[in-house]
Amino acid sequence: MGRKILDLTGQKYGRLTVIEEVARKGYTRKWLCRCECGNETIVTQPNLRNGHTTSCGCVQREKTSKSNTADLTGKKFGKLKVVKRLGTAKNRKAVWLCKCECGNTTEVQSDKLLSGETTSCGCARVEAGKAVQQTLHEELTIDGVVVPYLTRKARSDNRSGVKGVSIITLKSGEKRYKAHITIKGKTIHLGTFETLEEAEQARKKAEEVYHKPYINKLKEEKRHDE
Incomplete structure (x- = not known):
């Protein structure tokens, strides 16, 4: 069947x-x-x-019409206070000039204000991002040392291609390779070498002494938290 x-x-x-x-x-x-x-x-x-x-489609049109005809002047939405209506956007939504608590002004469509999608000029998002970064910074710091900084790769403008090694040119025109390492804001000079390989080796030995203890300690703390 x-x-x-x-x-x-x-x-x-x-x-x-x-x-x-x-x-x-x-x-x-x-x-x-x-x-x-x-x-x-x-x-x-x-x-x-x-x-x-x-x-x-009439439901959506009614919602749009209602949000467009409502006078939002003086009303508060999060950190934003509506100053005045500026006009209508291409999508037929009313646009309002708003002043944020931080002092900035911004233009926001009525539907974004009424729905709660926009509640600041953008400063709230920036502040939230900073708070997250600060928390991560604190979690990844050992004895005042931000451990991820220790394992960063060489900068793109480093001509030697090796982190902590720079190229210097003598008056004779010969090149030398200068190695250094930084810890807790203090730069330690490791010497000047004739070859890049020697300078790189000096840098690696210094990392074992100055950087590795902090890296290992962070790993231990993470394992303990797990």
Whole structure:
């Protein structure tokens, strides 16, 4: 016995009442519906049944109209206080000039204010980012040393290609390689060498002495926290 074909005729979905099925394109069934506002629209069966479409579009238009006609002057949204209306954006949403608690001004669309999507000029996001960075900074600091800094790669403008090694040119035109290492804000000079290999070796030995203890200590603390 074949499966019974679902008939949505007469059923109601939000503001839509199903009138009849219309010709489908492909496998998706479509239905002609009449909206409470009087308009008719064609909606796919999945969008009706999952609640994705509940009107001909009049609900969204009403929301837009309501947000555009509401006077938001003087109202507060998070850190923003509405100063005045500036006009209408290309998407037909009202645009408002707002002053933030930090002193900056910004332009915000009405729907973003009313929905709570925008609550500052952007300073709140910056402050939150700084707070996260500060927390990470504290968690990754051992005895005043920010451990991730110790394992950073050589800077892109380092001509030697080796971290902590710079190239110097003597008056004779010969090149030498100067090695150094920094710890707790203090730079320790490791010497000047004729070859890059010698300077790199001196740098690696210094990392074992000055950097590795902090790196190992952070690893131990992480294992302990786990």
